[in-house]
Amino acid sequence: MEDDVIQQIKSDMETHKILIYMKGTPDAPQCGFSAATVQLVSSLGVPFETRDVIACPELREQVPEVTQWPTFPQVIVNGKLVGGCDIVHEMHERGELEPLLKAAAAS
Amino acid sequence: MDPREIAELIRQSIADAEVEVDDFTGTGDHFEVRVVSSAFEGKTLLEQHRLVHQAVALALADGRIHALHIKTQSGRLKREETSGGGNFHVIQ
Numbered sequence: 001m002e003d004d005v006i007q008q009i010k011s012d013m014e015t016h017k018i019l020i021y022m023k024g025t026p027d028a029p030q031c032g033f034s035a036a037t038v039q040l041v042s043s044l045g046v047p048f049e050t051r052d053v054i055a056c057p058e059l060r061e062q063v064p065e066v067t068q069w070p071t072f073p074q075v076i077v078n079g080k081l082v083g084g085c086d087i088v089h090e091m092h093e094r095g096e097l098e099p100l101l102k103a104a105a106a107s
Numbered sequence: 108m109d110p111r112e113i114a115e116l117i118r119q120s121i122a123d124a125e126v127e128v129d130d131f132t133g134t135g136d137h138f139e140v141r142v143v144s145s146a147f148e149g150k151t152l153l154e155q156h157r158l159v160h161q162a163v164a165l166a167l168a169d170g171r172i173h174a175l176h177i178k179t180q181s182g183r184l185k186r187e188e189t190s191g192g193g194n195f196h197v198i199q
Contacts, residue, residue: 033174070160070167071175086177087152 005062013066013079017104018048021063022073030054033085034073040088041075044098046105077104108135108171113163120162122146131176139176147181155179 013019018041024030026038041048053060053072064070067081075082077100082088091097110128117126117140124144131139140159147155156177166172 031174068157070164081153083153083156087156090152090178 002058002062005058006066009059009063009066012049012051013076016049016076017078017107018046018101019076020048020050020073021053021059021076022050023052023054025052026050031072033071037073037075037085037088040092040097041101044101046101048101077101078107108138108166110138113138113140113166113172116166117142117159117162121158136171136173138172138174139178141178141180143180143182145181147179150181152179155181 020034020038020041022029022031022034022038024034026042029035029038038050051059053063060072063072063074067074067076069081069084071084073084075084075088082100083091088097091100110130114126114128117128118124121142121144123146124142127141129139131137142159146158150158156179159175159177159179160167163172163175167175
């Protein structure tokens with residue numbers, strides 16, 4: 001069961017160029033950090049997928065094991081963790097986020 | 108959780124860390140930490156934040172910390188003695 005969840009996570013991370021594990025959904029985020037992260041990524045006009053770790057407790061438990069990152073949201077680009085809310089905002093301030101996401105979306 | 112406890116955990120875990128911690132909701136479980144350390148040099152933001160996560164891993168895992176804003180900077184801090192306001196200057 002646990003292995004199935006981990007396989008699902010790895011497969012999702014490989015399939016979707018930009019994937020956000022968040023609390024809630026883009027329309028109904030359940031946490032300010034998740035809301036701020038989705039809002040930022042949306043504003044850059046790139047397509048992305050989300051998974052709701054509140055609706056899926058097994059994701060909430062296993063995603064941190066896979067990514068070695070304890071908190072949500074988590075922004076995954078091309079199968080790799082980019083960071084949480086603070087990191088993506090700091091990258092955005094430095095002008096690094098948009099090129100990264102656009103390149104991923106175009107790949 | 109007392110912000111001073113969090114600062115102490117980070118100082119114990121990260122070499123020469125200068126740490127400031129704010130409880131930004133006043134509820135004792137939402138914190139903002141600012142950490143400056145030479146240990147961050149040459150590391151990505153992700154790696155820098157990981158070091159901070161590791162320092163407070165237990166408190167994150169057991170829910171004593173519900174939310175954590177992290178701001179990291181490599182370098183060393185020198186407390187500005189003359190201004191008297193406890194301002195920090197970063198030495199890069």
